[in-house]
Amino acid sequence: MSDSHEGTKTRKEKEEMAAILVDCAFRLHRDLGPGLLETVYEVVLAKMLRDQGLAVERQKPIPIQYAGFTFEEGFRAD
DSSP: OOOTTGGGOOHHHHHHHHHHHHHHHHHHHHHHOSOSOHHHHHHHHHHHHHHTTOOOOOSEEEEEEETTEEEEEEEEEO
16 A cells, blocks of 8 residues: 555554455455465455555565665565
């Protein structure tokens, strides 16, 4: 989930988002069960969350720095 104003959300708003996330994740697990590739769960969960009105970004690259070099896709956050 991504929101440019995430730092300004109230506790109630965060709890509401968390409730939506947990509900969607539970339904996904119940309906699809275990054993599929992570990417399957990721794409379906993202769609479910968007359908609930949440802004979702998948696999955001997080740059890393090492030995004076910057690698733009050193890590991908789920």
